Amino acid sequence: MAQLPLSEQDMLVDRGAGFITRAEELAYELKVEQVMTRDVKTVTPRTLIIDVLNLFREARISGAPVVDQDRLVGVISIEDLIRALRDSGRSELRASVSDYMTTRLVTVNVYDSIIEALKLFAKTKLGRLLVVDRAGRLAGIITKGDITRGLLNALQRDIETEELKRYRASHLFEDIISDRTSLILRYHIAPRDFINGGAASSNIKRALLRLGANPQLARRCGVAVYEAEMNLIIHATNGGDIEVEIEPHQIVIHVTDDGPGIEDIEQAMQPGFSTAPPEIRELGFGAGMGLQNIKRSVDELNIESTPARPRLIMKPKRGREEWELSREPAPGQGTRLTMKFFLQADQSLERHSSTGRESAE
Amino acid sequence: MRLADVLNIVQARFFLPDSVQSPSPSVLNRELRVGGSADLMSDVLCYDMSQGLLITGLINPQTVRTAEMVDVAAILIVRGKTPPPETIRTAWEAGIPLLGTQMTMFEACGRLYMANLPSAVRFAGAPPPDCTAH
Ligand SMILES: Nc1ncnc2c1ncn2[C@@H]1O[C@H](COP(=O)(O)OP(=O)(O)OP(=O)(O)O)[C@@H](O)[C@H]1O
Ligand SMILES: [Mg+2]
Numbered sequence: 001m002a003q004l005p006l007s008e009q010d011m012l013v014d015r016g017a018g019f020i021t022r023a024e025e026l027a028y029e030l031k032v033e034q035v036m037t038r039d040v041k042t043v044t045p046r047t048l049i050i051d052v053l054n055l056f057r058e059a060r061i062s063g064a065p066v067v068d069q070d071r072l073v074g075v076i077s078i079e080d081l082i083r084a085l086r087d088s089g090r091s092e093l094r095a096s097v098s099d100y101m102t103t104r105l106v107t108v109n110v111y112d113s114i115i116e117a118l119k120l121f122a123k124t125k126l127g128r129l130l131v132v133d134r135a136g137r138l139a140g141i142i143t144k145g146d147i148t149r150g151l152l153n154a155l156q157r158d159i160e161t162e163e164l165k166r167y168r169a170s171h172l173f174e175d176i177i178s179d180r181t182s183l184i185l186r187y188h189i190a191p192r193d194f195i196n197g198g199a200a201s202s203n204i205k206r207a208l209l210r211l212g213a214n215p216q217l218a219r220r221c222g223v224a225v226y227e228a229e230m231n232l233i234i235h236a237t238n239g240g241d242i243e244v245e246i247e248p249h250q251i252v253i254h255v256t257d258d259g260p261g262i263e264d265i266e267q268a269m270q271p272g273f274s275t276a277p278p279e280i281r282e283l284g285f286g287a288g289m290g291l292q293n294i295k296r297s298v299d300e301l302n303i304e305s306t307p308a309r310p311r312l313i314m315k316p317k318r319g320r321e322e323w324e325l326s327r328e329p330a331p332g333q334g335t336r337l338t339m340k341f342f343l344q345a346d347q348s349l350e351r352h353s354s355t356g357r358e359s360a361e
Numbered sequence: 362m363r364l365a366d367v368l369n370i371v372q373a374r375f376f377l378p379d380s381v382q383s384p385s386p387s388v389l390n391r392e393l394r395v396g397g398s399a400d401l402m403s404d405v406l407c408y409d410m411s412q413g414l415l416i417t418g419l420i421n422p423q424t425v426r427t428a429e430m431v432d433v434a435a436i437l438i439v440r441g442k443t444p445p446p447e448t449i450r451t452a453w454e455a456g457i458p459l460l461g462t463q464m465t466m467f468e469a470c471g472r473l474y475m476a477n478l479p480s481a482v483r484f485a486g487a488p489p490p491d492c493t494a495h
Contacts, residue, residue, distance in 0.1 A: 025387045195447050198426025202455065205430065215432070222430035223406050230402070230423070284419040289403030296486040 033110040035150025036140035045098035074101035170212035173350040201226035227290040248350035261307035300340035397481030407487040420444035
């Protein structure tokens with residue numbers, strides 16, 4: 001497991017940084033290969049300066065890597081060409097690239113974050129960097145322009161995907177017309193599944209936020225359904241089911257299981273009452289506060305429970321000399337929690353109705 | 362108080378999934394409104410922990426899920442415990458930074474409080490805290 005102690009240097013960088021924008025954050029996330037130019041015009045050490053000049057003019061570029069049989073050997077730029085011209089005048093444009101190219105190469109790797117490229121630009125004052133792949137071969141070049149374009153595209157994608165998700169979901173209730181539209185989310189919760197425990201609640205909370213629920217409401221639903229979900233995992237023999245019915249003006253959550261049921265609901269509602277065994281308490285559950293937290297979070301709560309009624313099934317074996325006994329839960333037992341949340345007109349998930357109301361006032 | 366300050370004050374480090382090299386710098390700048398400590402999950406939900414730092418000795422994935430329900434900004438695990446990979450992954454996916462310190466709960470809370478991290482307030486409707494005493 002990566003446990004990175006934050007180095008002093010990291011801390012210093014961070015202190016100096018103050019407020020970090022999403023663009024700066026992206027500079028760490030985006031890789032050089034995601035923004036570099038791949039289709040690079042290259043020359044060989046034997047290419048003539050006059051041909052380089054023509055290439056630069058036609059392709060509107062100001063520099064090119066020099067490659068010799070797959071190997072990156074140098075770079076030639078417009079400054080080198082000017083030097084060649086000054087040295088020898090027009091007549092001597094017959095010199096070759098190898099005479100004027102720069103062989104001290106500044107490279108970045110395809111897998112580097114673009115922040116590395118930015119640091120190199122700042123340090124070297126170069127206009128372009130050569131990008132090499134894992135085998136050290138030329139993979140492309142990167143300019144400050146490439147980086148700016150890459151960042152802008154990524155920022156745009158960021159905004160678009162989140163907005164698209166929110167748009168798609170938040171307009172559901174106005175885009176689909178019916179007398180009564182509701183969206184139903186269903187989850188099955190396995191008993192004692194502590195690894196995934198709480199995952200359904202987390203998905204429900206996210207769904208509500210995407211649908212345009214205000215954060216306060218999403219939090220209340222989240223807390224209530226989380227406690228109910230953990231109760232299924234901890235107390236219900238076979239786990240159970242969560243069903244969330246979302247309508248523009250109300251959210252109804254049913255949580256059902258088939259046993260063992262609650263003997264005395266009023267007692268179970270008492271803060272601090274818990275039947276959780278010690279090993280469950282060690283995990284941080286069993287404070288006996290779950291139902292209280294649910295009660296506090298909902299607008300209406302209904303708990304029905306049929307406690308275990310033992311049933312003994314006897315089947316004769318070997319000519320009635322022996323009997324096979326099995327104990328099974330009687331059908332119909334279990335707990336059903338119904339939690340309701342009512343949305344005020346200004347919190348409605350249906351935008352039309354709320355704005356309509358506002359303008360009517 | 363920013364998360365970067367917490368790293369200094371309680372000498373904490375990040376728990377990150379294997380595939381991740383370092384926390385993103387914006388995370389270090391995350392502002393913490395309050396702090397609260399609990400070793401019982403239902404108790405966490407009794408406090409207004411939104412944008413707060415949850416300080417706990419629990420390391421199971423539910424710690425993260427509980428934190429997510431009340432919009433906790435970051436989780437600090439005390440007593441040098443190492444959370445299992447599921448917990449680290451859950452935290453990463455939920456976008457909640459997970460930190461660890463060798464300090465005891467008492468020392469970590471004490472230092473953070475002295476450094477002006479305010480205490481989370483119990484929700485008005487929540488049952489009195491002493492009812493959880495066993
Ligand atoms: N689905 C259920 N099936 C059977 N019994 C239940 C169920 N839900 C709750 N109970 C009973 O009600 C008691 C109180 O539940 P509550 O959620 O308030 O506390 P808890 O689960 O014991 O602890 P906490 O929720 O604080 O971790 C439980 O200890 C259990 O006996
Ligand atoms: Mg419970």
